[in-house]
Amino acid sequence: MGDESQGMGKIITTEDLIHEFRFEQIVPDAILDRPITGSDMNRPGLLMAGFLKFFPEERIQLLGRTEISFFEQMTERKQWECADRLCRHPETPCIIVSRQMEVPEILIEVATRYRLPILRSRLATTKLAGQLQRFLEHTFAPETQMHGVLVDVYGIGILITGNSGIGKSETALELIKRGHRLVADDAVVIRQVEENTLYGESPELLNNLLEIRGLGILNAMTLFGAGAVRAKKKIELVIHLEAWRDDVAYDRLGLDEHTVKILDTEIPSITLPVRPGRNLAVIIEVAAMNQRLKMMGYNAAKELSEKLMATIENHDE
Known part of the structure; x- marks a missing residue:
């Protein structure tokens, strides 16, 4: 992480x-x-x-x-x-x-x-x-600092983590261009302001700044306007980027729900494999919308599983 x-x-x-x-x-x-x-x-x-x-x-x-x-x-x-x-x-x-x-x-x-x-x-x-x-x-809230990028996508605070050079900042840049907002790049200060609630923000020195390899340091607010950034955001989903490995069986249905512990709080977590041709910004947008649906009580994977089980039971009868 x-x-x-x-x-x-x-x-x-x-x-x-x-x-x-x-x-x-x-x-x-x-x-x-x-x-x-x-x-x-x-x-x-x-x-x-x-x-x-x-x-x-x-x-x-x-x-x-x-x-x-x-x-x-x-x-x-x-x-x-x-x-x-x-x-x-x-x-x-x-x-x-x-x-x-x-x-x-x-x-x-x-x-x-x-x-x-x-x-x-x-x-x-x-x-x-x-x-x-x-x-x-x-x-006085418990506090930690993590390496990653925090963005606000459709109102969901998403912490993007992964090894250096995996494409976190580039993905954040694409999300900003698509109308979403940057909270922090490279270093994210996370505070547990109340039980099971985490808020993330940028260290003061790095406010509104984005590092893109080959371009250098960019100011997201200067380039895209005040609507492209926000000071802090509640963290509701962690997306971990990792290089695609052929020997790993990645989750294809989404039935298994994973979490990662930050301070004393468990946050829903997704691992996204990265390889050329995958549009990570679009996938993260969909992940944000899907997380909102889950928070509202709807889970597409569980609904499919229940339909399959019902079909199998009917067939057995």
Whole structure:
């Protein structure tokens, strides 16, 4: 299946979060290089109410209207105690306040003492939490890089793999000319953003680039327009190209369904033998359409097999 190297998502800091979401910074001289080590967040209502057990201090602490209102109705002594409980942990990356709400002065003062960043957003709490969750899940998703080409054919993300020089990029070029879209050539960064779901994209350095032996490096977007490329795509089929071998009995019916494991996800897989005269672009187009039919519950090979079995049974009777 080509070269594969696996790793986890990168570690980010509170400063990265500020740049990504353009948060307003409330506490001057806060420590902004605090690491964010996971995709989970916490709304610290229980901590504010005095329940300290199981408090996940390593998570981003998100304060919405409910938490701020609860804090403001406390006595001044309780506010000092609550703010200290919330801000004293060095593992806490930051506190984020939604809805552009006023941050209580006591909370700012305690956070300043501990140099804990307090960030503020205009977004409603639920919308802010959703955007943060998506960003963090993408960042910390299990990740691998594979040698291959990723294309979007009729809405199906197809990862084309095979040995160097087998014709992956040339096939991708023909597919682009036929109206399909390039996601990545040569190196594909693959992330498992959720269970059994893989998304592929190009390394930033290789965005929109295609390498064709004899021509060199081509920019697919410059040559064919913005509609010829896309940033990322869900991977739903792997097609492995290999040189035709006369001593191999290739599948002619398609009854046997094969998969390949990438990270922790099994992806349907097809092996296509390559030899002069085979139009790989057309075959891949048909493979994409056939995969869509299978996802909709129709399998031509199984239907033929069932008809043959029925004919044999009727003949035996």
